[in-house]
Amino acid sequence: MTGGAADPVPRREAVRITRRRVLRGAAGLAGLVAIGxxxxxxxxxxxxxxxxxxTLGSNYAxxxxxxxxxxVIDEFSARTGTEVVVNTVAPGPFQERIGAYLQGTxxxxxxxxxxxxxxxxxxxxxxxxxxxxxxxxxNQSDAARRAAMGNDGRQYLVPFITYPWVIVHRRSAWRAxxxxxxxxxxxxxxxxxxxxxxxxxxxxxxxxxxWPAMGTFDIINLRLNGHDFHLALLEGRxxxxxxRVRAAFEQWRALLPFHQQGxxxxxxxxxARSMLTGEAGxxxxxxxxxxxxxxxxxxxxxxxxxxxxxxEFDAEMAIDAPINGFMLSRAxxxxxxxxxxxxxxxxxxxxxxxxxxxxxxxxxxxxxxxxAFSNLQRQMIEVIAGAGRLAQFFDRDTRPDxxxxxxxxAMLGDFLQHPEQDLDAFLARVQQLWDSLD
Amino acid sequence: MxxxxxxxxxxxxxxxxxxxxxxxxxxxxxxxxxxxxxDLLTIHPTFWRAIANGLIWLAGLGLVATPLxxxxxxxxxxxxxxxxxYESALYLPVVLSLALVGFIWQLQYAPEQGFLNxxxxxxxxxxLIDWLGDREINIWAALVAGGWRHVGYITLLYLAGLRSADxxxxxxxxxxxxxxxxxxxxxxxxxxxxxxxxxxxVTAIEALRAFDIPWVINRGQNGLELLxxxxxxxxxxxxxxxxxxxxxxxxxxxxxxVPIALYLRRALRGDSGAA
Numbered sequence: 001m002t003g004g005a006a007d008p009v010p011r012r013e014a015v016r017i018t019r020r021r022v023l024r025g026a027a028g029l030a031g032l033v034a035i036g037x038x039x040x041x042x043x044x045x046x047x048x049x050x051x052x053x054x055t056l057g058s059n060y061a062x063x064x065x066x067x068x069x070x071x072v073i074d075e076f077s078a079r080t081g082t083e084v085v086v087n088t089v090a091p092g093p094f095q096e097r098i099g100a101y102l103q104g105t106x107x108x109x110x111x112x113x114x115x116x117x118x119x120x121x122x123x124x125x126x127x128x129x130x131x132x133x134x135x136x137x138x139n140q141s142d143a144a145r146r147a148a149m150g151n152d153g154r155q156y157l158v159p160f161i162t163y164p165w166v167i168v169h170r171r172s173a174w175r176a177x178x179x180x181x182x183x184x185x186x187x188x189x190x191x192x193x194x195x196x197x198x199x200x201x202x203x204x205x206x207x208x209x210x211w212p213a214m215g216t217f218d219i220i221n222l223r224l225n226g227h228d229f230h231l232a233l234l235e236g237r238x239x240x241x242x243x244r245v246r247a248a249f250e251q252w253r254a255l256l257p258f259h260q261q262g263x264x265x266x267x268x269x270x271x272a273r274s275m276l277t278g279e280a281g282x283x284x285x286x287x288x289x290x291x292x293x294x295x296x297x298x299x300x301x302x303x304x305x306x307x308x309x310x311x312e313f314d315a316e317m318a319i320d321a322p323i324n325g326f327m328l329s330r331a332x333x334x335x336x337x338x339x340x341x342x343x344x345x346x347x348x349x350x351x352x353x354x355x356x357x358x359x360x361x362x363x364x365x366x367x368x369x370x371x372a373f374s375n376l377q378r379q380m381i382e383v384i385a386g387a388g389r390l391a392q393f394f395d396r397d398t399r400p401d402x403x404x405x406x407x408x409x410a411m412l413g414d415f416l417q418h419p420e421q422d423l424d425a426f427l428a429r430v431q432q433l434w435d436s437l438d
Numbered sequence: 439m440x441x442x443x444x445x446x447x448x449x450x451x452x453x454x455x456x457x458x459x460x461x462x463x464x465x466x467x468x469x470x471x472x473x474x475x476x477d478l479l480t481i482h483p484t485f486w487r488a489i490a491n492g493l494i495w496l497a498g499l500g501l502v503a504t505p506l507x508x509x510x511x512x513x514x515x516x517x518x519x520x521x522x523x524y525e526s527a528l529y530l531p532v533v534l535s536l537a538l539v540g541f542i543w544q545l546q547y548a549p550e551q552g553f554l555n556x557x558x559x560x561x562x563x564x565x566l567i568d569w570l571g572d573r574e575i576n577i578w579a580a581l582v583a584g585g586w587r588h589v590g591y592i593t594l595l596y597l598a599g600l601r602s603a604d605x606x607x608x609x610x611x612x613x614x615x616x617x618x619x620x621x622x623x624x625x626x627x628x629x630x631x632x633x634x635x636x637x638x639x640v641t642a643i644e645a646l647r648a649f650d651i652p653w654v655i656n657r658g659q660n661g662l663e664l665l666x667x668x669x670x671x672x673x674x675x676x677x678x679x680x681x682x683x684x685x686x687x688x689x690x691x692x693x694x695x696v697p698i699a700l701y702l703r704r705a706l707r708g709d710s711g712a713a
Contacts, residue, residue, distance in 0.1 A: 401678075
């Protein structure tokens with residue numbers, strides 16, 4: 001029907017959009033998509049050769065770790081002829097989805113952490129027992145062995161690299177100001193007062209993410225109450241309402257005035273930078289703090305373990321030294337090649353190759369060639385060798401739901417905001433939180 | 439279609455009655471009845487703060503951001519010089535995803551290096567304002583970031599409504615001697631009744647949906663807790679507590695559905711009744 005002269009607005013000849021045209025168009029589009037799909041299905045897919053292809057799930061997503069890992073993998077592929085496909089995911093999402101990942105179709109080998117964080121999944125049968133791989137591994141420290149062991153005494157993780165939690169500072173700044181390394185609590189307090197007099201805040205401190213504060217709690221508890229009590233506490237065998245735990249928090253409270261204010265609004269990266277720029281005298285952090293430094297700043301870094309607190313556990317010199325490693329998923333497509341890869345990753349040579357490219361980590365295997373290591377790495381090795389007992393870190397030594405954002409991260413945040421609160425009531429709430437789990 | 443929308447909600451409600459770590463199937467679930475709700479209401483360290491923060495967010499959006507958006511829409515409707523520039527300026531935050539908004543604002547709020555503290559000259563120890571870490575003020579800081587975007591959104595919606603309203607009504611009111619405010623209150627506002635309903639519901643939905651900005655800042659801890667972040671923290675993580683998180687989600691569902699349903703029923707019934 002034409003509009004005729006009654007049309008008020010002149011219109012160009014337009015295609016009339018009718019229902020039939022829309023349906024025809026949709027059918028045509030669907031047909032194209034179907035043909036495309038058929039063609040893709042017909043083409044020969046890259047058929048995985050069962051004996052020479054592996055997948056590796058990695059959360060080494062930042063540039064430096066990713067390239068360093070790729071180097072190690074390339075060396076492995078060159079040596080054995082096995083192709084390894086590395087699937088890299090950013091650390092946050094990787095950790096968050098690990099449960100679903102392991103229950104679905106995980107890669108053959110994947111990067112993970114030692115301690116309770118690993119045992120949680122081993123207990124639920126989501127990862128494979130690799131005690132047979134461990135049988136061939138020489139050069140493993142006791143700490144690594146314990147970190148890799150499940151509750152049933154079998155091994156589930158192959159240790160790769162580690163790093164200590166230490167006090168980090170700039171050598172040049174300390175030399176210029178005439179500061180000396182404190183060995184005891186009294187010396188530490190004296191040093192803090194001197195730094196304040198010089199216009200610096202003694203300890204840089206950033207815990208916006210919630211977990212950095214755990215490092216400080218760990219070291220105070222380890223020094224004051226010993227390694228065994230600390231682990232027992234985190235595993236629920238001791239109570240948070242114990243007088244010893246209260247003493248640890250009181251000690252922390254006494255040190256807080258020497259830490260940067262507003263820690264809960266500051267990330268650890270910003271805290272590390274305050275130390276590097278000289279605003280703060282030192283920072284107690286894992287040596288990953290060095291990632292914030294330029295190459296020359298890194299050469300200027302000095303580290304030492306937290307001072308002795310004057311208890312019976314001084315000789316122990318326990319520290320946190322988390323171990324990162326790799327695990328085997330429960331039903332890998334290529335078990336033999338996957339085990340080969342795990343063996344390779346545990347060798348001193350492979351680990352050295354990695355830490356040469358990623359200078360804020362050191363190998364877990366003993367006997368690695370350290371001649372080409374950086375100054376910082378040599379110091380890290382010295383610190384770990386000098387430590388009597390090694391713990392993993394709060395959130396790796398205890399249940400993930402206890403250590404999470406709704407758990408201890410919130411509780412420690414509460415303590416940092418109101419350190420003068422009634423500690424007995426506070427610790428009672430922490431104990432209540434633990435009891436409510438599971 | 440009802441099933442499509444309601445089945446997941448019903449599944450959440452059923453899941454809130456069990457304790458489950460997300461691993462294994464239905465056989466691994468342990469029935470705990472209302473235990474999860476009891477834990478949430480009594481033991482969870484920050485549940486009540488999350489509820490309070492949700493109300494703060496609603497008040498902030500409803501009492502400040504939305505009226506501001508309406509005001510800007512009315513001003514822009516006058517088509518003064520440069521209104522195209524103002525419109526783009528207001529709409530720009532709306533195009534950004536909330537996660538990006540959160541990211542932008544946390545750079546402004548950083549303690550030593552952020553724009554705000556640098557502007558105020560408060561970057562040294564003892565002086566600096568801890569926008570993101572101080573529990574008393576960080577929810578307001580996050581709210582400003584969220585409101586920044588919300589204002590543009592409301593302006594957009596209301597301006598569309600204003601432009602579609604019959605201009606002769608306002609001319610008639612002006613001829614009768616009404617002031618700007620009187621014309622707006624007694625003529626424009628009643629005529630834009632459908633748009634008002636949309637604005638109110640959108641504001642309520644945005645308040646209940648608040649999640650991205652606190653999450654991006656610090657995963658909803660230390661003063662930035664919301665029911666949505668409690669749910670997310672329970673589900674995203676290595677040890678998921680599916681039942682616990684589902685209980686929080688069910689509470690959020692009840693808090694959302696009841697007021698909105700009541701409001702819509704009243705508003706739409708009023709519409710279809712005698713004018």
